[in-house]
Amino acid sequence: MEPLPQNGAHLLSPWEPGVLGLAVYAGAALLMLxxxxxxxxxxxxxxxxxxxxxxxxxxxxxxxxxxxxxAIPFYLVATFFLIFDVxxxxxxxxxxxxNDLGWTGWLQMSVxxxxxxxxLIYVWKxxxxxxxxxxxx
Amino acid sequence: MGSGIPRINKTSDALLGALDNxxxxxxxxxxxxxxxxxxxCFIEEAAAFTSRYDLARFGSEVLRGSPRQADLLIIxxxxxxxxxxxxxxxxxxMSDPKWVISMGSCANSGGMYDVYSVLQGVDQILPVDVYxxxxxxxxxxxxxxxxxLQKKIGSCERPARPxxxxxxGWEGTTAAILExxxxxTRDTRGPGFEGIAERGTSLTPPRFWGSRSDLMxxxxxPRIEPTEREKSLADALRERFGDFIRPIEHSVDMPAYDVxxxxxxxVLRYLKTSPEAHFVRLDDVTAIDESARRDRGVTAPEGxxxxxxxxxxxxxxxxxxxxxxxxxxxxxxxxxxxxDPAAETITDIWPCANWYEREVYDMFGIRFNxxxxxxxxxxxxxxxxxxLRKSHVYxxxxxxxxxxxxxxxxxxxxxxxxxxGADRDDTIILNYGPHHLxxxxxxxxxxxxxxxxxxxxxxxxxxHHRAAEKIGERQSWHQFIPYTDRIDYMNGVNNxxxxxxxxxxxxxxxxxxxxxxxxxxxxxxxxINSHLIWAGTFxxxxxxxxxxxxxxxxxxxxxxxxxxxxxxxxHPSFFRIGGVAMDLPDGWREAVDAFxxxxxxxxxxxxxxxxxxxxxxxxxxGIGVLSKEEAIEWGLTGPNLRACGVEWDLRKKMPYAAYDxxxxxxxxxxxxxxxxxxxxxxxxLRQSLRIIEQAARNMPPGRHITEDYRYAVPDKxxxxxxxxxxxxxxxxxxxxxxxxxxxxxxxxxxxxxxQGYYVVSDGMNMxxxxxxxxPDFAHLQAMPRKIIGRPIADFQAMLGxxxxxxxxxxx
Numbered sequence: 001m002e003p004l005p006q007n008g009a010h011l012l013s014p015w016e017p018g019v020l021g022l023a024v025y026a027g028a029a030l031l032m033l034x035x036x037x038x039x040x041x042x043x044x045x046x047x048x049x050x051x052x053x054x055x056x057x058x059x060x061x062x063x064x065x066x067x068x069x070x071a072i073p074f075y076l077v078a079t080f081f082l083i084f085d086v087x088x089x090x091x092x093x094x095x096x097x098x099n100d101l102g103w104t105g106w107l108q109m110s111v112x113x114x115x116x117x118x119x120l121i122y123v124w125k126x127x128x129x130x131x132x133x134x135x136x137x
Numbered sequence: 138m139g140s141g142i143p144r145i146n147k148t149s150d151a152l153l154g155a156l157d158n159x160x161x162x163x164x165x166x167x168x169x170x171x172x173x174x175x176x177x178c179f180i181e182e183a184a185a186f187t188s189r190y191d192l193a194r195f196g197s198e199v200l201r202g203s204p205r206q207a208d209l210l211i212i213x214x215x216x217x218x219x220x221x222x223x224x225x226x227x228x229x230x231m232s233d234p235k236w237v238i239s240m241g242s243c244a245n246s247g248g249m250y251d252v253y254s255v256l257q258g259v260d261q262i263l264p265v266d267v268y269x270x271x272x273x274x275x276x277x278x279x280x281x282x283x284x285x286l287q288k289k290i291g292s293c294e295r296p297a298r299p300x301x302x303x304x305x306g307w308e309g310t311t312a313a314i315l316e317x318x319x320x321x322t323r324d325t326r327g328p329g330f331e332g333i334a335e336r337g338t339s340l341t342p343p344r345f346w347g348s349r350s351d352l353m354x355x356x357x358x359p360r361i362e363p364t365e366r367e368k369s370l371a372d373a374l375r376e377r378f379g380d381f382i383r384p385i386e387h388s389v390d391m392p393a394y395d396v397x398x399x400x401x402x403x404v405l406r407y408l409k410t411s412p413e414a415h416f417v418r419l420d421d422v423t424a425i426d427e428s429a430r431r432d433r434g435v436t437a438p439e440g441x442x443x444x445x446x447x448x449x450x451x452x453x454x455x456x457x458x459x460x461x462x463x464x465x466x467x468x469x470x471x472x473x474x475x476x477d478p479a480a481e482t483i484t485d486i487w488p489c490a491n492w493y494e495r496e497v498y499d500m501f502g503i504r505f506n507x508x509x510x511x512x513x514x515x516x517x518x519x520x521x522x523x524x525l526r527k528s529h530v531y532x533x534x535x536x537x538x539x540x541x542x543x544x545x546x547x548x549x550x551x552x553x554x555x556x557x558g559a560d561r562d563d564t565i566i567l568n569y570g571p572h573h574l575x576x577x578x579x580x581x582x583x584x585x586x587x588x589x590x591x592x593x594x595x596x597x598x599x600x601h602h603r604a605a606e607k608i609g610e611r612q613s614w615h616q617f618i619p620y621t622d623r624i625d626y627m628n629g630v631n632n633x634x635x636x637x638x639x640x641x642x643x644x645x646x647x648x649x650x651x652x653x654x655x656x657x658x659x660x661x662x663x664x665i666n667s668h669l670i671w672a673g674t675f676x677x678x679x680x681x682x683x684x685x686x687x688x689x690x691x692x693x694x695x696x697x698x699x700x701x702x703x704x705x706x707x708h709p710s711f712f713r714i715g716g717v718a719m720d721l722p723d724g725w726r727e728a729v730d731a732f733x734x735x736x737x738x739x740x741x742x743x744x745x746x747x748x749x750x751x752x753x754x755x756x757x758x759g760i761g762v763l764s765k766e767e768a769i770e771w772g773l774t775g776p777n778l779r780a781c782g783v784e785w786d787l788r789k790k791m792p793y794a795a796y797d798x799x800x801x802x803x804x805x806x807x808x809x810x811x812x813x814x815x816x817x818x819x820x821x822l823r824q825s826l827r828i829i830e831q832a833a834r835n836m837p838p839g840r841h842i843t844e845d846y847r848y849a850v851p852d853k854x855x856x857x858x859x860x861x862x863x864x865x866x867x868x869x870x871x872x873x874x875x876x877x878x879x880x881x882x883x884x885x886x887x888x889x890x891x892q893g894y895y896v897v898s899d900g901m902n903m904x905x906x907x908x909x910x911x912p913d914f915a916h917l918q919a920m921p922r923k924i925i926g927r928p929i930a931d932f933q934a935m936l937g938x939x940x941x942x943x944x945x946x947x948x
């Protein structure tokens with residue numbers, strides 16, 4: 001193997017593009033998928049009937065359409081979770097490079113976490129985390 | 138010749154045969170039963186899945202909640218005509234190939250329920266692979282049924298060809314649906330006996346020909362002496378209402394009055410609110426069809442104007458009230474006349490009268506003027522006639538057979554008729570039951586949801602209507618005892634006891650001490666049993682599976698004791714008029730003592746599992762709260778009432794059997810929420826254990842059945858010694874004893890609350906009217922509605938904490 005150039009590229013892993021390997025891998029994956037899909041559809045039982053096409057609702061015929069305007073309190077909570085989850089990514093990457101970044105990095109991260117914490121309290125106090133009918137009482 | 142026969146290709150046949158074996162091996166060892174139970178049999182089915190019977194050995198222990206994931210349908214219980222369309226749909230929605238096991242006599246043939254509301258064999262609408270006999274079959278019997286099904290799959294099915302898209306081969310259920318008159322007979326006399334008369338002709342109103350009850354003599358019913366309080370109340374009533382109210386002479390159990398229909402509301406309001414009466418609880422509202430009374434004169438000819446009050450009434454409405462302060466009851470009777478009978482509603486006095494009046498309307502066709510929601514409650518909406526009228530058909534075998542077409546045509550009412558606001562864009566209607574893991578029985582709730590919040594709730598009951606009240610009019614006084622076991626199928630002999638309370642009161646039978654103690658001991662064992670299953674399933678409902686396994690372990694220990702003493706498990710039918718069926722066997726004391734020793738430490742284990750669990754508390758504390766006033770107003774009984782802070786237990790306040798000889802307490806809580814209901818039942822387990830311990834320690838010597846054999850089934854040994862016993866044995870076992878004319882209502886405290894049998898005798902060998910008041914009818918009417926405005930998860934906690942059981946609600 002040739003010696004690597006000294007201009008900082010040693011930080012990268014020694015990787016050479018190999019199209020053939022990728023193609024073989026992709027082909028194998030596709031083939032397997034196709035085989036599974038084919039076998040399940042060919043061997044699987046297909047005995048449709050009027051009752052089977054109906055939704056199961058405790059053995060009773062459902063009332064109305066399930067596609068309605070639906071109030072989802074979960075939506076807000078899910079959004080908050082996503083936001084805080086993405087922020088956590090930065091904390092992880094900082095943890096990996098903790099020794100290199102030193103005290104400066106620690107200080108910057110502390111401010112970042114403090115801001116996150118304040119925003120969490122803000123969301124909490126505004127009632128963004130309240131769940132269900134109690135939130136309107 | 139020869140051209141039609143396919144050429145035999147030995148290689149491919151051998152290959153397909155090997156594949157058949159492979160597929161069959163896979164099928165039979167991984168059956169996926171649907172989580173589906175109809176009645177009592179399901180309790181034994183559930184026991185089969187627990188550690189003692191360990192169905193996992195056969196690869197089919199995982200019950201699937203949805204029919205899409207299941208391929209084995211175990212019909213465990215009675216198939217009701219109202220529930221049959223649901224059963225059929227579930228079967229059709231299951232994935233193929235699929236198999237059906239019919240578990241228990243009811244599913245096989247209707248069993249002991251040859252009555253208008255029950256389908257006489259599920260094989261009339263579904264193909265069945267394996268039938269398991271028994272009522273209910275033991276868990277081992279279910280295991281044998283599954284082994285038989287595995288054998289059938291392994292040796293009879295050829296699935297390789299259909300799977301590989303070749304002609305021929307078969308898999309899954311290939312049995313035919315049976316058709317009455319062609320492939321099955323519903324004739325109760327059996328094949329070859331067409332010459333003999335139909336069963337029960339001597340019991341056919343109005344003539345009762347062939348009945349020999351009139352030739353028998355009984356002493357008159359005993360009579361109660363009114364207390365001072367009751368005397369002064371009678372005076373007050375006479376003073377206030379004059380001729381509109383008449384005391385009924387010769388009452389057996391409680392003061393009773395005939396009230397004129399025009400003043401009944403005033404009388405009821407007075408009794409509820411006046412301080413000297415204060416009958417705050419409406420125990421029961423029911424009716425009697427008087428048309429088949431044997432002393433009834435000629436009825437008023439048609440077209441003679443309005444029926445006058447001179448004629449005996451066509452129907453009688455009966456109200457039972459209870460006063461907590463004086464621990465007493467009162468009965469009011471109102472005559473109703475005419476071919477289209479009507480009465481005044483009392484829903485404005487007691488809101489809980491709502492369902493009771495609906496039931497009277499459904500069963501008797503008596504209308505209630507001013508009722509907010511008068512429609513059928515138990516029977517399907519398209520039902521013809523009113524079943525408890527004497528003119529209504531009794532047996533299912535007298536009616537046209539229920540067929541596949543009927544099951545497709547008679548669909549339950551659409552959900553939008555049960556809730557308000559169903560047409561709003563943001564409201565979704567959700568059917569919660571009849572087939573649902575959380576309803577613990579075939580009961581249907583309809584939820585109107587806005588998001589997760591429940592904005593309205595309706596209940597549709599009657600999917601478990603086994604017509605026990607109608608059966609009571611056709612079975613002799615003894616023959617009805619096994620039917621009582623199945624009223625609240627978790628409570629076994631507690632039902633017998635509640636029934637016998639009334640019958641023995643009516644006939645004035647004295648029960649020997651030993652029999653009374655045996656009764657109490659067994660009744661408390663069943664109370665523990667019932668509470669144990671409840672605790673396991675309730676915690677399971679809110680996400681904690683653990684207790685189920687422990688609860689079933691202790692339950693099986695109790696079941697062994699019960700089996701040792703009675704010979705039965707779920708339905709021992711062990712009590713008799715005047716005592717119990719037989720004396721205690723050798724070794725009963727050691728078995729009971731072992732349980733008494735071991736159970737306190739087990740109770741500690743349960744408490745550690747649940748009571749310090751923060752999730753259990755978060756799901757139950759402050760959820761589903763009922764106030765003390767609401768609990769009284771809506772007629773709650775049992776632990777549900779005591780969890781609201783009312784210290785009321787019939788065993789203590791109006792003792793029956795031998796309960797006054799025992800030392801125990803009434804556990805109460807004041808919070809009235811799901812957690813309080815849990816704690817009350819847990820405390821009751823300790824109290825029941827105390828009672829069992831005392832009963833075993835102080836078990837008196839003596840007879841297990843009364844010496845007076847007029848009403849009792851005599852001890853078999855006595856029949857070999859004297860002719861009197863032999864005669865009574867012959868008469869009381871065959872046509873049954875005659876009961877003196879009269880009526881009695883003496884409820885007992887079963888695990889879920891107060892269950893009472895209002896028995897009305899017309900001096901025959903069976904009841905004229907058998908009214909059964911179950912605690913869950915009142916609970917189901919009132920309690921689920923307290924969860925409106927809460928998220929759907931709290932609804933499940935509420936349902937679990939109520940501890941209801943459908944046969945006791947629908948009867």
